[in-house]
Amino acid sequence: MASLLEKPLPVSVQNINPKVLKCEYAVRGEIVVLAQKLQEELLSKPGSHPFDEILYCNIGNPQSLGQQPITFFREVLALCDHPSLLDRNEIQGLFSEDAIKRASQILKQIPGKATGAYSHSQGIKGLRDAIADGIKARDGFPADPNDIFLTDGASPAVHMMMQLLISSEKDGILCPIPQYPLYSASIALHGGTLVPYYLDEASGWGLEISDLKKQLESARSKNISVRALVVINPGNPTGQVLTKENQEQIVEFCKQEGLVLLADEVYQENIYVPDKKFHSFKKISRTMGYGEKDISLVSFQSVSKGYYGECGKRGGYMEITGFSADVREQIYKVASVNLCSNISGQILASLVMNPPKVGDHVYESYCAERDGILSSLATRAKTLEAAFNSLENVTCNKAEGAMYLFPRIELPEKAIKAAEAANTAPDAFYCRQLLHATGIVVVPGSGFGQVPGTWHFRCTILPQEGKIPAVVSRLTDFHKAFMNEYRD
Amino acid sequence: MASLLEKPLPVSVQNINPKVLKCEYAVRGEIVVLAQKLQEELLSKPGSHPFDEILYCNIGNPQSLGQQPITFFREVLALCDHPSLLDRNEIQGLFSEDAIKRASQILKQIPGKATGAYSHSQGIKGLRDAIADGIKARDGFPADPNDIFLTDGASPAVHMMMQLLISSEKDGILCPIPQYPLYSASIALHGGTLVPYYLDEASGWGLEISDLKKQLESARSKNISVRALVVINPGNPTGQVLTKENQEQIVEFCKQEGLVLLADEVYQENIYVPDKKFHSFKKISRTMGYGEKDISLVSFQSVSKGYYGECGKRGGYMEITGFSADVREQIYKVASVNLCSNISGQILASLVMNPPKVGDHVYESYCAERDGILSSLATRAKTLEAAFNSLENVTCNKAEGAMYLFPRIELPEKAIKAAEAANTAPDAFYCRQLLHATGIVVVPGSGFGQVPGTWHFRCTILPQEGKIPAVVSRLTDFHKAFMNEYRD
Known part of the structure; x- marks a missing residue:
């Protein structure tokens, strides 16, 4: 009692x-x-x-x-969730031919078709291959599947990087203001210091390098070791799309100042004006001639945004380039502690980075959706x-x-x-x-x-x-x- | 260049x-x-x-x-992943009647059948209701859906509790040795101190309260504030199943010493000897007459273990009881930063806690599997x-x-x-x-x-x-x- x-x-x-x-x-x-x-x-x-x-x-x-989900994506997910459907003739009328083909391909890349098994800590290798192909097609520069870490949405990936970079309140992260509060929350949870830089509302939420520099110097004068710069492009909550020139300045700034560039690129498919185009920071860096040894860059992507909007699936990845082998080992270790991200989310991430192509039967209906x-x-x-x-x-x-x-x-x-x-x-x-x-x-x-x-x-x-x-x-x-x- | x-x-x-x-x-x-x-x-x-x-x-x-997945579970997941299947007659021969019924029920609990939307930060309310019902059926004591936090497997739930309890190396967590290294990893990542207690190999990995007490006192003498006791039952890596008497002693110990009881109960379905039975620590506490105001208890459960073994789905939950409203608000806030766990994993967690019952058409084949x-x-x-x-x-x-x-x-x-x-x-x-x-x-x-x-x-x-x-x-x-x- x-x-x-x-x-x-x-x-x-x-x-x-x-x-x-x-x-x-x-x-x-x-x-x-x-x-x-x-x-x-x-x-x-x-x-x-x-x-x-x-x-x-x-x-x-x-x-x-x-908003309705994209039919093709959901067909593939359903078939991968219940692979024995693929042995049944009845599915022919029920699922598109392309979905059946894609699901079979995906299952072939998973030993024993075991969509219920933990995968490699970075995600299923075949899916990372598909994502790397998608990045290459987007950027025109190669991508390495070993640089991809699949995660349960972009948020855990952001937390992983903050955990790696922040030891104490002496470590600062440059963040835009206004910012998506995941960043301030993650910095607070890991005990770091948010170093703000202001986006200029009058110029359509422009990012001024001179302001970045000022804030960096002010933080350094307070003995803050600034580790990284967060850029959200397209912007959240601000909705602006950076120009190529502005992105080049940002890359140069990070390189000169020894900052990791944390690029939140989850809205890469959401652009609504004809005069703007999405360029990944990796593409910009490579176009400038900067490679693995010049700049440390992390790009975050998610299945929650774009035209797919699959928030509940919790799929996403980060692509990390410009990190030494021993640091990558540490990132791998932290990923391993959580074993792996959910396999449906992994599959979906491979689909959004490799959607139906010209020539596929579903291409037209997919494009219409x-x-x-x-x-x-x-x-x-x-x-x-x-x-x-x-x-x-x-x-x-x-x-x-x-x-x-x-x-x-x-x-x-x-x-x-x-x-x-x-x-x-x-x-x-x-x-x-x-x-x-x-x-x-x-x-x-x-x-x-x-x-x-x-x-x-x-x-x-x-x-x-x-x-x-x-x-x-x-x-x-x-x-x-x-x-x-x-x-x- | x-x-x-x-x-x-x-x-x-x-x-x-x-x-x-x-x-x-x-x-x-x-x-x-x-x-x-x-x-x-x-x-x-x-x-x-x-x-x-x-x-x-x-x-x-x-x-x-x-190991093959349980057919009924996978049927329900596939239907929920592609809800428009439910409008098609062809599914009658392809999916069991019970799976169609269950998927429809689940979708009804999700506004707009939107399995691709972020849910409530603790998980979809209807699924938490089903889990609470399952806990009640298991324990014979009521469970509150508001106490359930659905998570991407049990690991993120453990991290959440460690994050809450550990401020510095002055905060200690009592852990069994040998232990599942998620605990040591999580304590290290959050900067706390692992306070070990040894399981006795000679007595079948028995847990001696006298050893617990000794280790607690030794930690306190070093100015460590011990916040919680981790118990893994059935044991990992050790495979023992605690006796009811031993569990009562543990509950009493935690209550007397003001420790949160972190109960890793992910192997609750995996018992292989006829003379042992799983009792949840909540059931033990309630049987002893201890309620919400007497003991702070967290029970971790996962879809990765049991007979289902759905590791790749990353589903799980924690049930938290005996925490004040303002502390629960903080836990909710941290859960909100990651928005929600993946919906397939949420659905699966509701299924494993509420599997087919006597009278269902699939009951026999489900039991056979x-x-x-x-x-x-x-x-x-x-x-x-x-x-x-x-x-x-x-x-x-x-x-x-x-x-x-x-x-x-x-x-x-x-x-x-x-x-x-x-x-x-x-x-x-x-x-x-x-x-x-x-x-x-x-x-x-x-x-x-x-x-x-x-x-x-x-x-x-x-x-x-x-x-x-x-x-x-x-x-x-x-x-x-x-x-x-x-x-x-």
């Missing part, structure tokens, strides 16, 4: 790892918890709020908002951008790529005072009110970082096209009412 | 996180790297070694050695155990559960000297020679920890039954030759 004198439980927020306490992740933070609560209330008491559904625009999660999604995303981005720009006191840069808009909102003094009284950041105050009035969930700019005194929020471009007019009108009505209430 | 003066690459083993350097993981260590090399040589030069295949007995990876695997594992364990015990200078405790034997080998002085000369641990020396002579991969006891001066290795019981005689004869021949060479 329990003793009469009750002891307190051994774990409290006072005695846990302070790095955990310090870590923040606004994309699934306070506002999302509130949204989940409102959703439950809508279910249990329909009509209890002035809207009938919660619209999650807080996170790049396309399929949660109705892909282009339908991408062109619809471009339309939605444009519509929402125009809507934001039409609001009083709001300006919004173009989403050239990625999945987000990051409008800036000039809040009236009265609203800032009201936020202060409510003990919350002014942009969080705005986002909470927006949620309560409309059911639309966005993330306050303070969760990504912003120039002090400016206020923003991040809104995905992911609601289905049919819903965009309603989103726009709800947003507009709310904003007008908000401004009328708080106008100075 | 690359500059003329070559700079060194910025990352070297001298400037990476020393915790990474310190971490070791023998299960995929040096011997496995050697085995992979030999395997490549066999492929490129058949006949280059005195065996024609590498037999990986280093890791609990059943399907890599030919399950029981076939489990009884074969029991047979293989017995055969291998007898084989080890018949070897000169080798003694081997019974594998009551889990997937391993951990024989002890008394090495001749001459072998120990030869190992010294080769700059390797004596048991690693033995394992390397075994690999070179037979192609059989086992892991030296030094990778798990052992009483100083004793030598062991871990060997899985997983080679298919048809291969066991060859394994036994190759092992026996090698051992005789080894002893003849090194006998004092």
Whole structure:
């Protein structure tokens, strides 16, 4: 029986790892918890709020908002999940010929067709070969399957690199502001120092090398050893696509300053403007004549973004180049401690890097699905951008790529005072009110970082096209009412 | 162009996180790297070694050695991966009625049937409900779906708890010796101190509370704040199954000493002796009358073990009870940073905790598959155990559960000297020679920890039954030759 004198439980927020306490992740933070609560209330008491559904625009999660998966990819996954289907004649009408062929090829690369076995710690060799081929086709430069580490989405890959590079708060990582909060969270969890550099909103979230240099020197003057530079291209939450010239400057800067270039390239397929194109940092480096011995480069890719949007599959990889054999051994060891990433995610990563090609039977239908999604995303981005720009006191840069808009909102003094009284950041105050009035969930700019005194929020471009007019009108009505209430 | 003066690459083993350097993981260590090399040589030069295949007995990876997945589970996964199959009549003959029903049920619990969307950070609510039901059916005590955190296998769950509990080397975690090296690796990566307690080989790897107490006090006298006790039941690498009485003592000890009980229960379905039964630590605690306010308990479960052995799916969960709301919030936040675990792994975790029941059409065939695997594992364990015990200078405790034997080998002085000369641990020396002579991969006891001066290795019981005689004869021949060479 329990003793009469009750002891307190051994774990409290006072005695846990302070790095955990310090870590923040606004994309699934306070506002999302509130949204989940409102959703439950809508279910249990329909009509209890002035809207009938919660619209999650807080996170790049396309399929949660109705985007359909690419048929070919899912066919291959289903066949690999249940390989004995391949011995049955009935599948001929049920699955495309190409999917049957691809699944058979993949299974041949797995000893015993064992999709339920742990793989090599870096991922199945045949799948890494396919990914390396895909990188080569994309860049025009060779890629080595031994440089690929398959991971459960890009996040664990980012954590692995932070774990490797950060020993203490004396180790700094240059990160863009605004940034995707995975970076600040991972740096906090590993006990390092985030060294911020600011993207310039006025020039479409441009990256100025002079600012990078200034921030680097300022960190070094505080005895911070800066280890790496994070670049997110296309940008998150900011949506800009870097120019080739800018990328060359960044490569040169990292090379000169001895920084690892951590290139978040998960939105490489999400580009919505005709005058911009994705170039991987590896391609840029190789074009400049820099090879393995010149620059240490990590490229992160994920199956969660692009036109596929397979967030729930948790597939991704990092390609690491320019690391010595003994450091690579250490990365391999850390990967081994978690054994391997999930095989479905591995397969999917090989598919997105090696999709159907001209000549395949499914090529046409595959392209139709892909282009339908991408062109619809471009339309939605444009519509929402125009809507934001039409609001009083709001300006919004173009989403050239990625999945987000990051409008800036000039809040009236009265609203800032009201936020202060409510003990919350002014942009969080705005986002909470927006949620309560409309059911639309966005993330306050303070969760990504912003120039002090400016206020923003991040809104995905992911609601289905049919819903965009309603989103726009709800947003507009709310904003007008908000401004009328708080106008100075 | 690359500059003329070559700079060194910025990352070297001298400037990476020393915790990474310190971490070791023998299960995929040096011997496995050697085995992979030999395997490549066999492929490129058949006949280059005195065996024609590498037999990986280093890791609990059943399907890599030919174990077949449970059909029902794979049917459900395939249907969930490609939900539009459910609209097609052709699937009637191709999938069991129960699988179609279960897949439909699962998809109904996922908004929009979106198996490609990020889920709730703890996992899909409906699947957590199913797991909670399964825990209740197993234990006879209620389980709360809000206590379940679905993870990509058990390893990330263990890391999450270590990250929470360890702030510095002043925080200690009591771990069994021998132990599964995930624990030592995770403690090293998070910068904590492993406080060892020894399992008693002579009493079948018994756990003595008096030893626990002694080690706890010794650690405290060195100013180590001991935060948690790890118990692996059934044992890995040691294969013992704890008695109920022993479990009660452990619960009482943790309660009295204010330790979190970290219960690795991933082998809960793997028990091979009629006189032992698995009891979860939660069931034991609740039976003793201890509830949420009395003991902090984490139970780890995985889809990789049991009769299912779905290692490549990376599914698992932890059930946390006895933590305050604000600490749980911190755990939720850390889970959120990685968004969610992979949905196939989540689905599979719900299936293994809620398999077909009496009355289901597939029940009989499901039971046949399950029981076939489990009884074969029991047979293989017995055969291998007898084989080890018949070897000169080798003694081997019974594998009551889990997937391993951990024989002890008394090495001749001459072998120990030869190992010294080769700059390797004596048991690693033995394992390397075994690999070179037979192609059989086992892991030296030094990778798990052992009483100083004793030598062991871990060997899985997983080679298919048809291969066991060859394994036994190759092992026996090698051992005789080894002893003849090194006998004092």
